[in-house]
Amino acid sequence: MDIIQILSLALNELVAPMTVGYILCAIGLAVHFGFTGLLNFGQAAFAALGAYGYGYAVLVFGWDLWGAILFGLICAMAFAALLGIPTLRLRADYLAIVTIAASQALRFTVGSSTAAPITGGSAGQSQFGESFYALNPFPEGEYNLGTVTLTNLELWMRVVAWGLVAIAALFVFALTRSPWGRVLKGIREDEDAVRALGKNVFAYKLQALVIGGSIAAFGGMVFVMSSQANEPTNWGTNFTFITWTILLLGGAATILGPIVGGMVFFALLTLIESFLEILVNAGLLPFLLIEQVAQIRFLLVGLILMLLVIFRPQGFFGNKKEMQFNG
């Protein structure tokens, strides 16, 4: 593998649907954490529900694209309400424990053979994207975009995915500039002060949780759509942790943060992995096996997460004053 190949691989990662899936989840998390201060460590559950809801509606109900998307959204929103109503009154770190526990419980459940008739069990769902790819307007053929060559379906997937990112970013931008968004930031800074102003803090938090969860549900759908395979192992805590790393990398209380954070994060990972692979193949890292290189990925996730929170909690774009992690 030469440098050009590595770079084009990294460029491909930059715009890949999987990257977009994470970016959408990170935008949702920006609403939760960046703007409202909710420590949601169960973002994987919202994405999973979006994906499973969509897949279930297509495979079992036989619904068309729009109905299925709506069903996926409703699943995620219902989960947000179910989770939020009892827990949003809790202290921030308790919320973190509850959300991570809920997402793990959900993952165990959807992956179990007991739930297999509904979710497909450990094999998950597959082949649910027909109606989506049927809408593809690009004529058949290969499209050469700089160093990356895509089929028409791959191009369609990427266009839709990035369209969703643009819509989500504009939506969140508009929200945060609205009076409603200012109340959210007020809650993040000082919940009691906002309450003293007569605002129903709980209702605002719940709305933020539902909105961020819905954006994550889109992320989940995009995540599984390109491979048309939705496996329960996708939705482990690592998914959530990667989302957090992306968000904190770019800047939690920013609009561009999650987008740039996600692109940089995956391009960087690909570069590092390819570089390590070259070193391993050249015999320069005798203690590392080639298949262990993929494990380095998560090691880096953890390391980046730690260092960011300690040294640059505001990320690339953030304002340090906005990132005080109340509590």
Next chain:
Amino acid sequence: MNRLLKGPARAIGALIAGFLIFAGLLTASPASAADADPSTFAYTIAGTLQQDDTPITGVTIIASKDAEKFETKSDEFGEWTIMVPTDGIWKVELDTTTIPKEFNLANKDGAVNEADLSQTDFAAVLFKFGTDVVVKQSFTDQLLVRVFAGFNFGLMLAIAAIGITLIYGTTGLNNFAHGEMVTLGAMMMWLFYSFFQWNILVAGLVAVAAVTAFGWAQDAGIWKPLRKRRLGLNQMMIVSIGFGIVARYLILLFFAGDTKDISGAATVIQLGPIFTSDVTLVSMVISVLALLGVAYFLTRTRIGKATRAVSDNSSLAASTGIDVERIIRIVWVVAAALTGLAGVLYGLQFQGNWSMGYDILLLLFAAVTLGGLGAPLGAAVGALIIGMVVEVSTLFMPSELKYVSALLILIVILVVRPQGVLGKKQRIG
């Protein structure tokens, strides 16, 4: 970058480098043991076919996922290995027509199995041959068996959970990297006991000592500098998540992803309907002794009392002349020792793998929350309840969902009574 910033960076770097060197020195070979086969595929599924210790030769084994299919035959030792190209969950099947007449599967659905390669690159798959030992037990007997198992599991959770709650009580940190100390304890035990074949007592003590050192180094290298920087507690919690990931994947890199058999030779002991082993009984006694030791330490010794004072109100404790930083250091050492011990005992009874500690982390949080965060004896009670619930719930629901019941308890408790069963109300505010 100012002076305050440099401290933790250097410390973290040193800690990670130290861990790397330490683990690298000790385990140069085990990591590659599972991947000795020079094949182009990165993932391995393997197993041994035998009935009553007689190897079964020439049976065709087929691994399939989606459209991909690979097959092999068991060799003269009954052993077989299939290399597969991708991760995920592979279906592993025996071609029943190739099984020699004199052998028979334990049950007729037993020819199909699964290999979970989603997190690791090696999976062992077991097919049961011979007469299946299914003794129909009465409900009371089953309940007794489960309660015993739950008590045993709960005791192990308890010593690890006390570690979490002591750290939380004195520093306010919800330590998400706590599970890795359990894993490290088990892995060290595997290294010294199973790999180096040391005496079980010596191996256990060295393993606990290693985890204790890890706990001390963690506090000195990461948490103390962060406390000095006055990093917020929520930030610290996220740092602990990051640190947990780093530690977990370092363990995976050095010990590989296969299941480590640590148990060695255990003698089966029958107590009424309960089949257990000498290892289990001894480890239960050790757990109880450890719990009593902690109770004595906290209620009778000067340092223990000082620890409780710091938990109650650290600034007030400081103003009475207690060296809070010293107490926190001691708490980290004690917590790490207890947690390492839990890992050693857990590994001896249930084998170990790289993510075992992380897998039970949320159960530990459930136990701690149930007992009341920051209340050490509450955590012990909570752990016993959680252990019991996890085991007894398998009587009423599929065992693959047994952790779900514990997680639901965690959620319900946090919602209904966030201060826990024995916690004080002020702690939630």
